[in-house]
Amino acid sequence: MNLLYGVDSPALAWLKLREHLINRVCPIEELGIMQALGYVLAEDCFAKEDLPYFDCSLVDGYALKATDSFGVSKSSSNYLKLLDRVEIGAKFDSVLLLGTAVAVTAGSALPRGADTVIRLEDTNLLDENTIQVNRSVSPGENVLTVGEDYRKGDLILSKGRKLRAQDIGVLVALGYSELKVFSKPKVAIISIGDELVPPQKKAEMGRIRDVNSYLLSSLVHEAGGLPLRLGIFPDSLEKLTAAIEQGLKIADLVLISGGRRDHTVTAINKLGNPGVFVHGLALKPGKSTAIGLINDKTVFVLPGQPVSVFVAFELLIRPLLQSFTTLPQEIVFGQGRPRIKARLNCHLSSTTGWEEYVQVRLENTLEGIIAHPILDRSRHISAFPLADGFIGIPANTERLEAGEIVEVIVYP
Template identity: 40%
Template sequence: MRVFTTLLSPAEARARYLAALSPAPLGAETVPLDQALDRVLTADLVAGEDLPPFDRSTVDGFAVRAADVEQGGESAPARLRLVGEVRMGEATALRLGAGETVRVPTGGMLPPGADAVVIQERSRVLDETVEVHRPVRPGENMISRGEDVRAGDTVLRAGRRLRPQDLGILAGLGHARVAVRLRPTVAIISSGDEIVPPDRPAGPGQIRDMNTFSLGGLVRHAGGIPVPFPILPDDLATVHGALRRAVEAHDIVLISGGSSVGEHDVVVDAIRALGPPGIVVHGVAIRPGKPTVLAVAGNRPIVGLPGNPVSAMVIFDVFVRPVLAALRGSTEERPPGTRVRARAGRAIAAPTEREDHVRVALEARDGDLWAHPLPAKSGLLTSMVRADGIVVVPPGGRIAEGETVEVDLLEG
């Protein structure tokens, strides 16, 4: 029977794997803007025009020269001559002179000469005269041409994951299509004689396939395209053949189950048979997820995940996520705002030989955020279902009840 001879720390295993793999960004494609959410930009985006392209009002009111109304007040309003009106979506031929004003709608183009807008609630119209009951400063209630973006500005950097607000700025600058990195395809394989599809009754000694679906969701969240394979039996030739097809067709291969050291766990031998560089890491000092396999066939990453669903999800986060980010050309492995600080709901002690990834449920109480540890068994998927995040505790580390911890939030 094979045994784990050396367990690398998660940091050592990750560094060794990325060095052996040297993942590079995939190619590019141009997609319509409405399909670009969460895609990664291939190049810096430089504005070709000002935004907004004209001085515009942010309120319904009257365009003025601020100097003309600086003495205006409730008891002695400034009086201006109303010389016209700006209509939405039209350029104005009006020009504002001293002592004059023009009615403008929200978003309307300001006439030359105007440097502020008086909100209509602070004014009164008397025939062709407008009384202004409050002074305004230059620039008040308006946005100047190019105040948002100036032509030549670098608006978005290469490697940025596009968010909803990014799509808005691209649309505002006239980009109906955008060049983004290809999304990596990820083969997902569940193995084991005991695994059956979710639409089949589970007989004695059998369990339904959960990893294909939980891992598929993680792949989508991380920007990849999951490609589920049929469930494989514990047969070396069958597993090797499926892995060979997956390596030839997809950017990453994930296989769960069969990575331990039992006599019937064939996944390790099947991966080894794919050829060099081969297995880079087998066994990581992490809980859960000790029997993880990190391998490379040609230039394709292969990750052998433990069969227990919680272990598989934790290992995905530690080792698969950074590879996906690199293939996507992303400058961020995790989106900003996915880590919070909380107080431990009870004491936590990690095993002396392994880094512990503790599932926690968050509770807001008395002005503090509390992280309550959940059951540690890797076969209990409900510990992930109930969890809001993960607290990482170093080997032998101890966290006292009430101590501040960092929580990596789960996606969803």
């Protein structure tokens, strides 16, 4: 629903964007497993073998037959002959019989004939050939059996999963050394403005450093994309058009921040169809965000103010980046960061018709998590280091009351 003339609600803008989306899935590449962290799997991964593929001890202790410990207690011990010691990577060639034990360490193979392991602390080593058993143990106790983690052919990780460090560990344990993954979507980032200077330059009167291209590059990288900063361009229709053309050639998505809005819209409409189809958002901060499509590639026109850029990215661009490795219909508006419930510590007022986002600091208390709005600085860049996340005030809500439960989009 268009709440204000000339602008769309963020949710409606997302629906329009999805209508224009072509299923542009990134190409598949094969990477060494150490390079695959953070990439999205392009195939299902199945267990190539049982894991573990041998019975092993979970603790340091002694492998034995459980029946040799039945009825045993601290006041009624049993004594077993110690045959050998099995280190990790070695094996016991004989078969363990009743009345005998073999010393094992956590991770070492269970000797044939043994069906349990008793912890060191529940025994006494009387001499180099004799142990005293001081408690009973059940068959299978302290033992990881063949296939207990995975059976050969089990589905381990599904296509579409973003690989975490712990996923890499599991796949290595199952013998994977290379993985098929989706290439990271390339995102061209263009900064427009005669007032912009690079970060290493001193900002003289009337000049400001190019914050947005570095902020966007970091956000794209964090979201699983490959940022391509094209640099700072003067506020000229000709130069802007050339920059967008360059971005379209090398990237899957183009982000433009700053500059004269009329120049940007004219350049996008000139370069291809359907051109700009979202001309603004009923969003605070971020009203001047626009979205266009040049042939089959999406272009975002973002405000110059960094907090506005950040909010627009989180609501629209982060979930769009996910669509390059997932079917678009599976992507949800605003999806990407974890969300938690918190209790608001003060009232917040808003303007009806505008969806407003406010940065908050979170506090863990005995009564639960409290959200403290950073009222004076929420739209200022100085709020970034102070904030743990942000909350949204719906367009049809004039006020959130103190004590109300709100949903917080949490920063890493």
